[in-house]
Amino acid sequence: FTRHIRSFWTNAFIVTESSLTCLSSTDWLPSGMPASASRPSASRTSVVSSRGWFVWMLMNHPRELTTEVRDALGRLADAGIPLGNQSVLLKHVNDDSVTMKALVQKLLMCRVKPYYVYQCDLIAGSSHLRASVRKGLEIMKSLRGHTTGYGVPQYVIDAPGGGGKVPVNPEYVLSRNADRVVIRNFEGKVFEYPEARDGRPLFKPSEDFCPPELV
Numbered sequence: 001f002t003r004h005i006r007s008f009w010t011n012a013f014i015v016t017e018s019s020l021t022c023l024s025s026t027d028w029l030p031s032g033m034p035a036s037a038s039r040p041s042a043s044r045t046s047v048v049s050s051r052g053w054f055v056w057m058l059m060n061h062p063r064e065l066t067t068e069v070r071d072a073l074g075r076l077a078d079a080g081i082p083l084g085n086q087s088v089l090l091k092h093v094n095d096d097s098v099t100m101k102a103l104v105q106k107l108l109m110c111r112v113k114p115y116y117v118y119q120c121d122l123i124a125g126s127s128h129l130r131a132s133v134r135k136g137l138e139i140m141k142s143l144r145g146h147t148t149g150y151g152v153p154q155y156v157i158d159a160p161g162g163g164g165k166v167p168v169n170p171e172y173v174l175s176r177n178a179d180r181v182v183i184r185n186f187e188g189k190v191f192e193y194p195e196a197r198d199g200r201p202l203f204k205p206s207e208d209f210c211p212p213e214l215v
Contacts, residue, residue, distance in 0.1 A: 057085040057112055060094050062102040070110045077111040084115040087153070089139070091120075095131035097142035104143065104151040114153040119168070122160055133157070133168065141170040145186030 055076055059065060077083055085107050087094065094100055104114040117140070120130040140155045156165040174182040174190065181193045 053081050055081050055083055056115070057083065057107075058087070059085050059103065059107065059112075060087045060090055061099065062106045065103075065106045065110055073110045073112060083110075083112040085112050085153075086116040086118065087114070088118045088120055089131050089136050089155075090129050091131040093129070095135050095139065097139050100139050101143060101147055104153065105147060108148070108151050114151055116165070117153045117155045119155070119157040121158055137168065137170050140168075141186070144170070 057073075073083060087103065089095055094103060100117075107114050117136065119133055119136055120126060122130075136155050140152070143152045155168045157168055158164070159166050172184055174184055176182065178197045179195060181195065182190060183193060184190050
């Protein structure tokens, strides 16, 4: 049956002692994987990768990433399983740039890709945990340029009423028209990217370009 599945995603809501014990055996491995998968090998990596397995963590604070969790995640990574993490922006938990930066960098140390940061859903009884969208944008802005781009997750709002995940980003595009795009980098510096009207790239800004004021 599994040979017909192109990819398989599973979420690990919490890494418990029992799951850590499980990861030290071969019971968790996909059906049909050789017993030699209990030790690092090229065959193990190729078999798991070819089955398209993905494991997504839900870690919201760097303190959750203990040495035991790191070792367990390492066993999954050694097996060739891509690892990612989805966090929820939570008030007084991770709604500051220092905590979020520590979280994403520690995830990378555990070989986990920071993937999403969710704005807290409008669930009854959760208002005390909801940080503002403005705060979320400030945190995302503080990450860009101050840690590796690979460690910057996508901030999203799961739109109420079934609208799905909507990316929410700081404003880096200040303006655009038929022949130029004005952009701002993480330092607040403004640049112009010129384009011809037909979309062909140009190699220098037009002479009449006047940089806008920083905002």
